[in-house]
Amino acid sequence: MATATDPVDPAHAPVGGPSSATAQGRELRARGRRTMQRLLDAGSTVFAERGYHAARVDDVVKKAKTSHGTFYLYFSSKEDLFRALAISVATEMAALAADFPPIVGGRSGRADIRAWLGRFYDLYRRSGAVIRTWTEAEMSDSEFGRIGGGLVTEFSARIAARIRPAAPDVDPQLAAMVLVALVERTCYYHVTGSLRTDADTMLDTLATTVQLGVCGAPD
Amino acid sequence: MATATDPVDPAHAPVGGPSSATAQGRELRARGRRTMQRLLDAGSTVFAERGYHAARVDDVVKKAKTSHGTFYLYFSSKEDLFRALAISVATEMAALAADFPPIVGGRSGRADIRAWLGRFYDLYRRSGAVIRTWTEAEMSDSEFGRIGGGLVTEFSARIAARIRPAAPDVDPQLAAMVLVALVERTCYYHVTGSLRTDADTMLDTLATTVQLGVCGAPD
Amino acid sequence: MATATDPVDPAHAPVGGPSSATAQGRELRARGRRTMQRLLDAGSTVFAERGYHAARVDDVVKKAKTSHGTFYLYFSSKEDLFRALAISVATEMAALAADFPPIVGGRSGRADIRAWLGRFYDLYRRSGAVIRTWTEAEMSDSEFGRIGGGLVTEFSARIAARIRPAAPDVDPQLAAMVLVALVERTCYYHVTGSLRTDADTMLDTLATTVQLGVCGAPD
Amino acid sequence: MATATDPVDPAHAPVGGPSSATAQGRELRARGRRTMQRLLDAGSTVFAERGYHAARVDDVVKKAKTSHGTFYLYFSSKEDLFRALAISVATEMAALAADFPPIVGGRSGRADIRAWLGRFYDLYRRSGAVIRTWTEAEMSDSEFGRIGGGLVTEFSARIAARIRPAAPDVDPQLAAMVLVALVERTCYYHVTGSLRTDADTMLDTLATTVQLGVCGAPD
């Protein structure tokens, strides 16, 4: 199915930026970069399908059509692969937050919100699993979840700087967090199939709710 | 039962109803019931802290101050313990959904919503981990997630039957799901400490958003 | 073959003192202690036969007739098993050093040295591999070899405190180290079969060399 | 050639003679010989630092600033590299043994011994690791350790042919082995830093001990 805003299907588009060095820090040639990218893509998919803990390195290398040995040539551990994906996602989310539109009422305000939600949804389709895993900080004893004060906290803080909530006495921080809660989870339900409406309808509804319910802009 | 503003922390209050039979179906005496309850409580905490897969039976028995042997006297597997917790939660959630108030505008409508949210929040504090684990269906190949069509789906379906969304052309199913998304995730952020506002403020804000943004009732 | 000084064959006598707690620090019952002892004995033998790095946990558990799982119940890693053995050996060596006899000339002085060498030889037969591994600090990146400034250094320092070397201008530290070098390596050649003389002859020769050559006591 | 008291550290001076043919027997040009020499030097260092088993081919090629592929162009295996180093050392040791001086008392006898020990020490500084590894026959199932009956055995047998031990009833074989034990291990302690005396003092002491203690020549 085509995505809500983008003609090309990004559901399995490559993730992971141009950074490319092995676990030992060696720089890569073209072939090595391709293999690394295959592993990143496979990791993204497998984490999405099974969650961080249930995902086995074996699943990743099978999906990437390579070997265990090769995996550890590029990533020093399963967690290292996750970290690579997470950093890339965090970067995308920061950029997205920076583009959150000024909230205004009326048709055009609503269209801006709607467009932004479409971008969020695309990102979530590609990287929701990483976002969720990081959020839940299921990795307990690792240093994850402490990076940057939490992916979602960071994201909502950036949005808070750009919104004016419904009631004048509501803390923008709180409003932003509620907004993120609403949007993230609804996208989640949709991506996982719990919510069977088509994506556009869902995003339209979300846009209304954000405009009216969270930010209180008159229609 | 503790309320959303109760000063004592009920987050790990006992869970699991009066049902008490071992893995082999044997009926229990007082001591056995206490042991089983300790295991249920410990399981609830450990699943909350680490997630289903990362939770080890060893963690549970250590927290319950008992042994592996004893664990398997009461539960046939790790999954069985989870199921016991899940069933108890599912029952509570069904009851809660049945009490979802009719949406009306004005002060009294808002107060009804606010009270219901307080109950949800209490439940979530105690059993959020189970809800999340079940929702994410982290348990891959087991028959979980198929039970009753998903905990959240079921819950929102029951709520859908009781609401009339903001815009007349919005599907009540969709609106209910959005509502659940909003409420569940905001509570989650609060329980895990990502959202530092006090509980009452958060629940007040949620009540407003539900009344205005999701259900579109005028103030 | 009977040992040089002791009627019972200590070549595979149990090693590891009465300390007995699992890797997680739990205290042990009789059965557990027996298993742990089997693992210590097996470890001692396997390290002796193959050296630290070539020794596989698999060899150890096979020799101890137990399973991998059990191994890790008692020791957190291969290195941990080695550490347990090493501590026990270090203790024995300290005791032995404390008994190093005052060097005097004549028959009785020689007999004292000879008796002490017999004890060293027995210890070396049982634990030479651990001594050598620790000495070579083959374990590079671990904190081993740094414990107590080196097993052999410590040992010879204790002996230095008790000897008066041949030439008056020779540093006792140096003389003691030379003594240890001589004794340790000769025992090594004998234990490994490079030196085919019988043990008593070898120890007699060593006694003479120590009395005359290192400590310079007149015959 | 550097002497035992040379201020520059020759510990890792090039090893490996002029023989130069690849693993496949191909003859080499100048560049190839240089590469092979780099690998031999690196191998010598790495085996010294970590021991045979802990040494990784990766360590060797990194130190030699070349690649895995290149390594296997020159040596058919890790063991093959070791063998190349070992053969070179064995040759040097045979030559050294042949030069062992006739043991006589007095100053000039002592000076001869002292000079010989200086040569041994130099050799040991460069190649001690290979000597030790070969001695300990860490290479388990390979045909190593059987070559020529053991490096040290061979060496001491050659020396035995040239000495007359202290007591007339002592086997020259035994005396030679004791001598080698004494000298090898003392040099080892010095090279590894366990023995902090300066090299000349140590070698003087060794000379005395050999003359008096092992060979029993009067002063």
Place this chain on the structure above:
DNA sequence: TATGAATGAGATTTCATTCAT
């Protein structure tokens, strides 16, 4: 009813060696 001990299948990780350019 309780528990300490044991198990083994399966997961992660390492590394000598081979391949393709």
Place this chain on the structure above:
DNA sequence: AATGAATGAAATCTCATTCAT
């Protein structure tokens, strides 16, 4: 002659589950 990449067998380690008392 050189090299970056790939491989897979074998090693270490984990943990749900069963056993024996």
